[in-house]
Amino acid sequence: MPAAHAIGPGIGIDITRPNGTNGISCTAGFLVHTADGQPGLLSAGHCNEPGTDGTVTIHHGGLYVYPEVGRFVESVHGGNQWTDFDIGLITLEHKGIDGIELTPDVDGHPLVGLAEQVEQGDILCHFGIRSDTTVCGPVAYADQNKVRFAATGQCGDSGGPVYRLRPDGAAEAVGIYIEVSNGDHSEPTCDEVHEYSIAQMIKPWLRAWDLTLVTTDRPGQEQ
Known part of the structure; x- marks a missing residue:
């Protein structure tokens, strides 16, 4: 590690x-x-x-x-x-x-709160130990349970923070990184390169x- x-x-x-x-x-x-x-x-x-x-x-x-x-x-x-x-x-x-x-703090960004709503087109970022860098991309689909966004990921990134950056550089918490995706509701294995990633929304679980x-x-x- x-x-x-x-x-x-x-x-x-x-x-x-x-x-x-x-x-x-x-x-x-x-x-x-x-x-x-x-x-x-x-x-x-x-x-x-x-x-x-x-x-x-x-x-x-x-x-x-x-x-x-x-x-x-x-x-x-x-x-x-x-x-x-x-x-x-x-x-x-x-x-x-x-x-x-x-x-x-999230990858050097102050965390200032929870993103109340995530919509298609919003740019989300995630940071994981295997990718070892910030990876960001636009939201393709989101509901109260999960969000799919156009960013790659690797095995070992699971559990990491998924967040939205504000113009001032502060971060808003969105979800927990859970898997890669081929762009629909089918999630293949993480040892392959895929365009999308999936995050579990945290707002319902905080409550x-x-x-x-x-x-x-x-x-x-x-x-």
């Missing part, structure tokens, strides 16, 4: 299943607070085995240090159809994150799980 100097959107996470077997590496999404004030991260539900509390490790500081920072407490992955859900919640445990900065999106200029303010 690439090294991370803080915990926040776009860092690499490694998930280990409860039985001790290795899971997969994914990307962390937006920073949130739970109803009781505990810090957490959103990610893709398929990054963890649904129904299990897989542990999450990061590569911290550029050294050979891999602290366990939390675990999945929610994992929803019903499949790859357009109406299915794919999202997860990681709670961050203080023992593991002691001394590590938490940041809501369902009683979460607060953490922003740069208004830390902890509910969106």
Whole structure:
């Protein structure tokens, strides 16, 4: 995994299943607070085995240090159809994150809130550990559940932040990156190059799980 100097959107996470077997590496999404004030991260539900509390490790500081920072407490992955859900919640445990900065910033952009509405033609961006760069493109289709936009992605980008940039350079949270697409509702494998990507909208899940999106200029303010 690439090294991370803080915990926040776009860092690499490694998930280990409860039985001790290795899971997969994914990307962390937006920073949130739970109803009781505990810090957490959103990610893709398929990054963890649904129904299990897989542990999450990061590569911290550029050294050979891999602290366990939390675990999945929610994992929803019903499949790859357009109406299915794919999202997860990681709670961050203080023992593991002691001394590590938490940041809501997205790839150097301050996060100022939640995008209330996403429409066809809007430019969305995503950042993932495998692409290792910001990839942006226009929205082709969006509803309350998911959005498809013209941007490539790779295996390992799953779970990363999908956001819209404002003219002032600030970011608005939109969704969680979940898969590539061939342009319709059929999602092929991520080891092939495709023009489109799919994101799971986070707005319904912030409400369902009683979460607060953490922003740069208004830390902890509910969106």
